[in-house]
Amino acid sequence: MARAGLTADRVTLAGAELADEVGFDHVTMSAVARRLGVKDASLYAHVRHLADLRGRIALLAADEKSIRIAEATAGRAGKDALVAYANAWRQYAHDHPGRYTATQIPTEIDPELLARAPGPRRAVELTYSMLRAYALDEPALTDAVRLMRSMFHGFLGLEAAGGFAHARPAEDSWVRCLDALHDLLEHWPAYHEGDPT
Amino acid sequence: MARAGLTADRVTLAGAELADEVGFDHVTMSAVARRLGVKDASLYAHVRHLADLRGRIALLAADEKSIRIAEATAGRAGKDALVAYANAWRQYAHDHPGRYTATQIPTEIDPELLARAPGPRRAVELTYSMLRAYALDEPALTDAVRLMRSMFHGFLGLEAAGGFAHARPAEDSWVRCLDALHDLLEHWPAYHEGDPT
DNA sequence: GATATAACCTAGGATCACTAGGCAAATCCG
DNA sequence: CGGATTTGCCTAGTGATCCTAGGTTATATC
Numbered sequence: 001m002a003r004a005g006l007t008a009d010r011v012t013l014a015g016a017e018l019a020d021e022v023g024f025d026h027v028t029m030s031a032v033a034r035r036l037g038v039k040d041a042s043l044y045a046h047v048r049h050l051a052d053l054r055g056r057i058a059l060l061a062a063d064e065k066s067i068r069i070a071e072a073t074a075g076r077a078g079k080d081a082l083v084a085y086a087n088a089w090r091q092y093a094h095d096h097p098g099r100y101t102a103t104q105i106p107t108e109i110d111p112e113l114l115a116r117a118p119g120p121r122r123a124v125e126l127t128y129s130m131l132r133a134y135a136l137d138e139p140a141l142t143d144a145v146r147l148m149r150s151m152f153h154g155f156l157g158l159e160a161a162g163g164f165a166h167a168r169p170a171e172d173s174w175v176r177c178l179d180a181l182h183d184l185l186e187h188w189p190a191y192h193e194g195d196p197t
Numbered sequence: 198m199a200r201a202g203l204t205a206d207r208v209t210l211a212g213a214e215l216a217d218e219v220g221f222d223h224v225t226m227s228a229v230a231r232r233l234g235v236k237d238a239s240l241y242a243h244v245r246h247l248a249d250l251r252g253r254i255a256l257l258a259a260d261e262k263s264i265r266i267a268e269a270t271a272g273r274a275g276k277d278a279l280v281a282y283a284n285a286w287r288q289y290a291h292d293h294p295g296r297y298t299a300t301q302i303p304t305e306i307d308p309e310l311l312a313r314a315p316g317p318r319r320a321v322e323l324t325y326s327m328l329r330a331y332a333l334d335e336p337a338l339t340d341a342v343r344l345m346r347s348m349f350h351g352f353l354g355l356e357a358a359g360g361f362a363h364a365r366p367a368e369d370s371w372v373r374c375l376d377a378l379h380d381l382l383e384h385w386p387a388y389h390e391g392d393p394t
Numbered sequence: 395g396a397t398a399t400a401a402c403c404t405a406g407g408a409t410c411a412c413t414a415g416g417c418a419a420a421t422c423c424g
Numbered sequence: 425c426g427g428a429t430t431t432g433c434c435t436a437g438t439g440a441t442c443c444t445a446g447g448t449t450a451t452a453t454c
Contacts, residue, residue: 101303104301104354104358105358106298106354106357106358106359124362139365139369139370139373140373142364142365142370143365143369143370143373143374143377144377146352146355146361146367146370146374147348147352147370147374147377147378149351149355149360150347150348150349150350150351150352150354150355150374151344151347151348151351152347152351153347153350153351153354153355154346154347154348154349154350154351154352154354155343155344155347155351157301157303157347157350157351157354158343158346158347158350160303161301161302161303161304162303163346164343165321167339168336168339168340170343172336172340173336173339173340173343173344176336176337176340176388177340177343177344177347179386179388180340180341180344180381180385180386181344183381183384183386184377184380184381187380187384188377189376189377189380191373191376
């Protein structure tokens with residue numbers, strides 16, 4: 001029999017493509033095998049189990065997303081960089097809905113695999129370095145990073161889930177929220193008496 | 198045989214309890230049936246299919262969450278109300294992790310069922326009425342509501358997924374993010390030339 | 395107490411995750 | 425070039441799950 005030339009990466013890619021087409025939760029071993037013209041049992045030589053495959057898709061997506069963000073923000077600063085960062089993030093979520101939901105699902109990822117993948121780490125670094133333009137000191141910087149990530153993550157999750165009633169286009173709110181975020185980062189509140197560090 | 202006295206609500210509740218114990222994605226027809234001391238086929242008299250059950254759990258959670266928020270914010274105003282609102286939300290996510298993730302999963306919910314459930318609608322109303330204290334006009338009010346929901350939704354999602362490295366306690370960032378959000382709402386940026394409405 | 399309406403059951407098909415073991419293709423090595 | 429070895433993919437099979445069809449029995453109604 002002719003061989004299909006499978007590798008863990010090819011299996012992951014097939015899974016990612018499938019996720020974008022039919023939704024991340026319809027990514028199954030059998031479906032990926034069918035797409036590759038292979039029996040499902042053959043996949044287990046390259047991928048440990050379904051959860052492993054899903055974790056790999058999530059890491060792939062994290063890598064791709066952080067690359068896009070890096071390209072978009074290169075050479076920009078201040079609000080320009082913030083908007084480019086945010087739009088690259090959102091654009092990735094729109095272009096690859098299945099992969100993006102993979103990054104949203106709380107899943108146990110093989111630690112060794114995660115250590116090897118640059119995506120998640122790189123994403124955090126990019127965020128920190130972009131926000132450094134706003135001259136925040138720790139721990140405010142970390143708080144700001146978390147707020148920003150939360151806001152983007154949440155917005156795109158709600159948008160994908162149809163959480164925004166159709167009254168006002170999500171796009172418009174997105175733009176205005178970025179304005180607000182920019183202002184917020186420029187005037188991040190000093191912390192007051194009795195606040196935790 | 199003695200009857201178990203099942204109803205759609207009892208099945209949903211059993212599913213919700215199970216979700217909190219073993220995680221939402223381990224909620225299965227068979228597992229719920231076992232918990233109720235019943236054969237899995239019996240559930241189909243009350244619930245259409247697994248996706249239906251999951252949708253019902255999500256709606257139950259939305260109801261419970263909005264009730265908690267309503268109680269927490271009753272009689273409060275301004276930043277007091279904002280903090281109470283946010284903490285009630287977060288507390289619910291911590292108390293019922295399985296049910297809460299149900300609300301985060303983008304799932305197709307039976308429209309008729311959704312129309313009957315007060316939770317989601319009520320949650321939006323609560324948010325609007327609480328934010329009215331900040332004297333925002335439409336469409337800024339809607340944008341602010343969306344930003345706030347995105348931020349909370351995203352923060353709790355990331356927190357549950359272990360998205361915050363252990364460097365700084367999530368709790369501390371949460372408090373500071375609420376401060377920041379409050380300031381932001383008090384000084385929501387006016388929109389500038391060329392911005393969308 | 396007879397009848398109707400449920401609730402719950404048994405039985406079974408289909409799909410899926412995953413394992414064990416076999417054969418054949420690619421590769422290594424003399 | 426030819427044999428041994430490794431490796432890739434397969435067949436076969438188990439058990440779990442979702443879901444349907446159709447039967448039986450408890451409860452409600454009159």
